[in-house]
Amino acid sequence: MRTPDDIVDFLVAFACRQASEVIPVPGGVAVRHRDFPVSYNNNRILVRETVEPAELLAAADEVMRDLDYRVIVFLDDEAGRAFEGSALAAGYRPHPLVAMRFEGETSPAPAVPVESLELPVMVEMLRKEWRADEPELPEDEVGQLATRVRERHKGADEVHFLAVRQDGEPVSRADFYRRQAIAQIEYVTTLPAYRGRGYSTAVMREALRRARGCDTVFLFADGDDWPQNWYGRLGFAPVGRFHEYVRACGGW
Numbered sequence: 001m002r003t004p005d006d007i008v009d010f011l012v013a014f015a016c017r018q019a020s021e022v023i024p025v026p027g028g029v030a031v032r033h034r035d036f037p038v039s040y041n042n043n044r045i046l047v048r049e050t051v052e053p054a055e056l057l058a059a060a061d062e063v064m065r066d067l068d069y070r071v072i073v074f075l076d077d078e079a080g081r082a083f084e085g086s087a088l089a090a091g092y093r094p095h096p097l098v099a100m101r102f103e104g105e106t107s108p109a110p111a112v113p114v115e116s117l118e119l120p121v122m123v124e125m126l127r128k129e130w131r132a133d134e135p136e137l138p139e140d141e142v143g144q145l146a147t148r149v150r151e152r153h154k155g156a157d158e159v160h161f162l163a164v165r166q167d168g169e170p171v172s173r174a175d176f177y178r179r180q181a182i183a184q185i186e187y188v189t190t191l192p193a194y195r196g197r198g199y200s201t202a203v204m205r206e207a208l209r210r211a212r213g214c215d216t217v218f219l220f221a222d223g224d225d226w227p228q229n230w231y232g233r234l235g236f237a238p239v240g241r242f243h244e245y246v247r248a249c250g251g252w
Helices: 005-018 053-063 077-089 119-133 139-155 199-210 227-233
Strands: 021-025 028-032 044-047 069-074 093-102 158-166 169-179 182-190 216-222 236-248
Touching: 005 028, 005 044, 005 139, 005 169, 005 182, 005 216, 021 053, 028 053, 044 053, 044 077, 053 069, 053 077, 069 077, 077 093, 077 236, 093 227, 119 139, 119 158, 119 169, 139 158, 139 169, 158 199, 169 199, 182 199, 216 227, 216 236, 227 236
Parallel strands: 044 069, 182 216
Antiparallel strands: 021 028, 028 044, 069 236, 093 216, 093 236, 158 169, 169 182
């Protein structure tokens, strides 16, 4: 299933605007950010078309030679599937993603208050999450993974970190990015102790409210996990598949 061009264009532009360096590679571009060497999202290759596997693997080793991981994302389903055998032979592991577009009716208002977090609040929340989830991470890596969020404001005209609070603390959140008539919803998550209360649904409804008037509203779901079924109940339908390949000794 070929992902619509407007979604692919948005993703490539969003990544390139955040990068400190954009490097042409066979079939696409590599994005790099010197301040966040441990961040997969800020250091990866985005491929839009079928390429010669050996050339792409060599390019990945060259442009990411200072890192102890490689990330290659195929934004075309057919090209990504064709690359899989070579990727596996080279030590990469696959991670399929489903692109989903909102095709439902107008979403109702959130059932609980949802706010847009200020950047310092978001950064501190991410620090806490990383420390809790990965207590062995060095503090400088925690800092990179938390502060990289500031670059997202460069990627789109409108960026919000939407959240539900309990007792003053954010417990459920999602990113919202909008540029012209297209919007993306990303990183939908609720702390385990607060799940089952409708908070993620509230955050999604607020994101959809902010996206009114857009021609396209999309998100990504893990191709092998249950959230895509939940997104389907909210009005999202599959419109394409991406293929991420990772060879990792470090990074996130």
